[in-house]
Amino acid sequence: MSVSIWRRFHGDIVAHVRSLSEAGRYEIAAWHGQQPERLQRFTQHCSTVDSAKAHADALARRMFGHHCDIGFCTDWMVWTA
Numbered sequence: 001m002s003v004s005i006w007r008r009f010h011g012d013i014v015a016h017v018r019s020l021s022e023a024g025r026y027e028i029a030a031w032h033g034q035q036p037e038r039l040q041r042f043t044q045h046c047s048t049v050d051s052a053k054a055h056a057d058a059l060a061r062r063m064f065g066h067h068c069d070i071g072f073c074t075d076w077m078v079w080t081a
């Protein structure tokens, strides 16, 4: 199983999900592009990638008091960098 990364941009806030080699386990992280030192990251078992993405979105919103707005926040995208 190859490692995959997804990211979603809430303005300057980045929500990040990375699938780990152990099935069903994901690295979930969020940070602010202007404050990279505030990065938070943890690993979690999730039944689906969408569930992992929801955790990352929730983390990003909680960390920065962010409220999503259609047209402002991007969709989740596969990150190939």
Ligand SMILES: [Zn+2]
Residues within 6 Å of the ligand: 009, 010, 011, 066, 067, 068, 069, 073
């Ligand atoms: Zn948002």
